[in-house]
Amino acid sequence: xxxxxxxxxxxxxxxxxxxxxxxxxxxxxxxxxxxxxxxxxxxxxxxxxxxxxxxxxxxxxxxxxxxxxxxxxxxxxxxxxxxxxxxxxxxxxxxxxxxxxxxxxxxxxxxxxxxxxxxxxxxxxxxxxxxxxxxxxxxxxxxxxxxxxxxxxxxxxxxxxxxxxxxxxxxxxxxxxxxxxxxxxxxxxxxxxxxxxxxxxxxxxxxxxxxxxxxxxxxxxxxxxxxxxxxxxxxxxxxxxxxxxxxxxxxxxxxxxxxxxxxxxxxxxxxxxxxxxxxxxxxxxxxxxxxxxxxxxxxxxxxxxxxxxxxxxxxxxxxxxxxxxxxxxxxxxxxxxxxxxxxxxxxxxxxxxxxxxxxxxxxxxxxxxxxxxxxxxxxxxxxxxxxxxxxxxxxxxxxxxxxxxxxxxxxxxxxxxxxxxxxxxxxxxxxxxxxxxxxxxxxxxxxxxxxxxxxxxxxxxxxxxxxxxxxxxxxx
Numbered sequence: 001x002x003x004x005x006x007x008x009x010x011x012x013x014x015x016x017x018x019x020x021x022x023x024x025x026x027x028x029x030x031x032x033x034x035x036x037x038x039x040x041x042x043x044x045x046x047x048x049x050x051x052x053x054x055x056x057x058x059x060x061x062x063x064x065x066x067x068x069x070x071x072x073x074x075x076x077x078x079x080x081x082x083x084x085x086x087x088x089x090x091x092x093x094x095x096x097x098x099x100x101x102x103x104x105x106x107x108x109x110x111x112x113x114x115x116x117x118x119x120x121x122x123x124x125x126x127x128x129x130x131x132x133x134x135x136x137x138x139x140x141x142x143x144x145x146x147x148x149x150x151x152x153x154x155x156x157x158x159x160x161x162x163x164x165x166x167x168x169x170x171x172x173x174x175x176x177x178x179x180x181x182x183x184x185x186x187x188x189x190x191x192x193x194x195x196x197x198x199x200x201x202x203x204x205x206x207x208x209x210x211x212x213x214x215x216x217x218x219x220x221x222x223x224x225x226x227x228x229x230x231x232x233x234x235x236x237x238x239x240x241x242x243x244x245x246x247x248x249x250x251x252x253x254x255x256x257x258x259x260x261x262x263x264x265x266x267x268x269x270x271x272x273x274x275x276x277x278x279x280x281x282x283x284x285x286x287x288x289x290x291x292x293x294x295x296x297x298x299x300x301x302x303x304x305x306x307x308x309x310x311x312x313x314x315x316x317x318x319x320x321x322x323x324x325x326x327x328x329x330x331x332x333x334x335x336x337x338x339x340x341x342x343x344x345x346x347x348x349x350x351x352x353x354x355x356x357x358x359x360x361x362x363x364x365x366x367x368x369x370x371x372x373x374x375x376x377x378x379x380x381x382x383x384x385x386x387x388x389x390x391x392x393x394x395x396x397x398x399x400x401x402x403x404x405x406x407x408x409x410x411x412x413x414x415x416x417x418x419x420x421x422x423x424x425x426x427x428x429x430x431x432x433x434x435x436x437x438x439x440x441x442x443x444x445x446x447x448x449x450x451x452x453x454x455x456x457x458x459x460x461x462x463x464x465x466x467x468x469x470x471x472x473x474x475x476x
Contacts, residue, residue: 128305169260
């Protein structure tokens, strides 16, 4: 019988307390497993739920303990978009057509034909990217930002966020509709033919509704026929594979599609107008006036930057669907991965591309911008904010340049790391940069041009990226 109370005499040599006292203390023993305790720091052990940050980062293994560490790992291992674009578009000044399918080559040719720019066209291209990358731009959203910062009530802030969420879904209508069609088509392909044929009939009706712009009819079709049919299929066949996974994504997109309706957008907006602090600012804006105002705040779809991005995305889509050689597919895969990392929620910087052909020379450049890069204390202890930009420029026939530009009010500092062949002209380049700044009524603070020893990393120029470590970022 088990000795639960310890009432019997212990057997000599088998006393638990004696055994525990005789265990030697070995802090470096990797077999020791510490008790997980978030409130204290424990020694290293061999628990499988822990990973060494350095080993995981260098081995290419995906970090499962932290979203932010995964972002840093991908940022460290990713390739520069400038080099990928240069490799993709040009090799020794000619289009890389070997290994490309006809569709990819056509899309890249269309993108390539848009890169011949003068100074005015370049400014238009860059401003188009800025507008396209800022969904919440314009006077209305500036007003809402100010109201959100000054709001004392949690209800006001919640209603502002609800309106922004509805606007985001409304402005993403075409993207959401494309998701719905693709997911429904994927479900039909993954189901038995007897069920899949019925889903394809529903898909054809949904395609007609999307083409006609009948959001209300599309929602009625989805809610009254598509979802009940798929629910019946899963319950009867117990298919927990691809159709059920796509159904989960489909339901999320349906919720966004419904939340982005014009009726919902007007409802959330007029909810804001009910607050006294916002009523005087918003004025008497009705539903049609609101839609017109929001449409004018969106980036024009016909801009050069938007059309270039569309052609590049279309070419990447073809490659990732299996067109072209394995080399071309890998280049596009790396390009898409690098773009996604730069658009991550953990990236505190604005990111832009400047691909162009000027004076017969191709140039591919990435730009990262931090308008609030650092707070430097002056001689009297005051806080000084600055804007910092990093340019990575790949110039045809010259090589890779790194340009770090720092601006404090009218003082501008420029540090250029140039290829070996350009280094002998460093003094002339410094003088030219100073003249350009003075011509634009700016003060050259520190101008330096030197030979590049190694490409500078993003985290070296913007240590602000590591501030994400101070937030809760654990994965489940």
